[in-house]
Amino acid sequence: MPLVSLLAIPPAERNKLRRDLLAWFAARKRNLPWRRTKDPYRIWLSEIMLQQTRVAAAIPYYMRFTAKFPAVKALARARTQTVLGLWAGLGYYSRAKNLQRAAREIVALHGGEFPREYEQALALPGVGRYTAAAVLSIAYEQPLAVLDGNVARVLARLGAVRGDLRAPVRWRSMEAAAQDLLARQAPGDWNQAMMELGATVCTPKSPSCQECPISRWCQARKLGIAAALPETRKKRETVKVTLAAAVLLDPRGQTLLLRQADGDGDLFSHMWQFPAVETSEAAASELSRHLHSKFAGMAGGVLQPLKTVRHAVTFRNIHIQPFLIAVEKLPRLTGTRAVLLRGLGKLPISNLTRKIAVTALAHLSTLPENAALDRPV
Numbered sequence: 001m002p003l004v005s006l007l008a009i010p011p012a013e014r015n016k017l018r019r020d021l022l023a024w025f026a027a028r029k030r031n032l033p034w035r036r037t038k039d040p041y042r043i044w045l046s047e048i049m050l051q052q053t054r055v056a057a058a059i060p061y062y063m064r065f066t067a068k069f070p071a072v073k074a075l076a077r078a079r080t081q082t083v084l085g086l087w088a089g090l091g092y093y094s095r096a097k098n099l100q101r102a103a104r105e106i107v108a109l110h111g112g113e114f115p116r117e118y119e120q121a122l123a124l125p126g127v128g129r130y131t132a133a134a135v136l137s138i139a140y141e142q143p144l145a146v147l148d149g150n151v152a153r154v155l156a157r158l159g160a161v162r163g164d165l166r167a168p169v170r171w172r173s174m175e176a177a178a179q180d181l182l183a184r185q186a187p188g189d190w191n192q193a194m195m196e197l198g199a200t201v202c203t204p205k206s207p208s209c210q211e212c213p214i215s216r217w218c219q220a221r222k223l224g225i226a227a228a229l230p231e232t233r234k235k236r237e238t239v240k241v242t243l244a245a246a247v248l249l250d251p252r253g254q255t256l257l258l259r260q261a262d263g264d265g266d267l268f269s270h271m272w273q274f275p276a277v278e279t280s281e282a283a284a285s286e287l288s289r290h291l292h293s294k295f296a297g298m299a300g301g302v303l304q305p306l307k308t309v310r311h312a313v314t315f316r317n318i319h320i321q322p323f324l325i326a327v328e329k330l331p332r333l334t335g336t337r338a339v340l341l342r343g344l345g346k347l348p349i350s351n352l353t354r355k356i357a358v359t360a361l362a363h364l365s366t367l368p369e370n371a372a373l374d375r376p377v
């Protein structure tokens with residue numbers, strides 16, 4: 001459905017709407033660290049962090065990241081493991097890897113400055129239409145409207161748009177409507193104002209229409225259907241994934257981690273993790289087979305099952321059965337690393353790996369001090 005009712009707002013009224021929203025934003029905007037700068041690098045970083053991450057959770061990561069890498073050049077020359085270490089816990093690690101790849105391209109191709117051309121920005125790894133428009137409008141005041149979930153919701157309610165907003169045709173008409181409504185004299189503030197309204201007032205479940213600076217133009221409010229829009233789309237079905245993971249432990253308290261290769265998805269991507277295998281029923285024997293095929297000749301003691309760990313990543317519901325396995329000597333293989341189980345926090349590890357380590361340490365803390373683990377003879 002075209003956004004007829006939205007576009008039907010007469011030009012003079014649209015100007016009034018723009019003024020009212022911008023005035024509201026100037027008075028009510030949240031004081032966020034990335035709003036105190038016009039540095040395109042910092043704005044870009046914040047936009048990448050805020051994808052899939054709440055504002056409150058992103059702030060400490062943003063502060064640590066910008067303290068360590070105050071400019072694109074510092075990020076470009078850093079070791080990838082250091083970048084991932086600072087990202088650890090935020091999830092979706094491909095974001096961090098793309099961020100650094102893009103930083104290196106910016107240094108190599110654009111003299112260390114985030115490009116001003118939309119097409120050049122779009123060509124950077126991890127930068128899509130939304131991010132390119134956000135950075136260029138906020139940092140460089142380019143007249144490009146953003147469309148993300150928050151803005152789409154506000155527009156859908158303003159125009160009483162029904163149906164799945166993410167359907168390609170409808171999304172394109174939303175992009176056109178967003179661009180049409182853009183306050184061209186202040187595109188950066190306008191985009192942030194639309195996102196702020198969606199995040200704080202025009203919220204998904206119960207919009208606070210009485211506090212809304214643009215309520216008089218809102219069709220959904222007039223029709224009494226604000227909370228019912230946007231109409232929900234079909235959710236992707238959750239897939240259950242069952243893994244068995246090995247927490248090998250040598251007499252010095254060291255465990256073995258290995259690094260997931262590129263292209264193995266975002267579950268652990270490029271982070272250090274415990275050896276693990278997807279299993280069906282017999283987790284212990286499948287894990288044992290997996291370890292023996294991966295580490296030929298490995299001698300390990302009994303597999304002691306630990307508490308099951310649960311973890312959710314997008315549509316995947318992951319159940320992990322960790323096993324503690326005492327070994328005399330950790331196997332050595334390219335791409336593996338022996339680290340103290342108690343010292344894992346210093347490495348770039350995913351939340352999933354962290355949960356397994358915490359479970360193993362909790363189990364060990366219940367054992368009497370000199371309890372012998374069942375090691376191979």
Ligand code: SF4
Pocket residue numbers: 154157158201202203207208209210212213214215216218219220221226
């Ligand atoms: Fe959203 Fe209500 Fe404002 Fe309409 S009036 S834009 S539904 S907060």
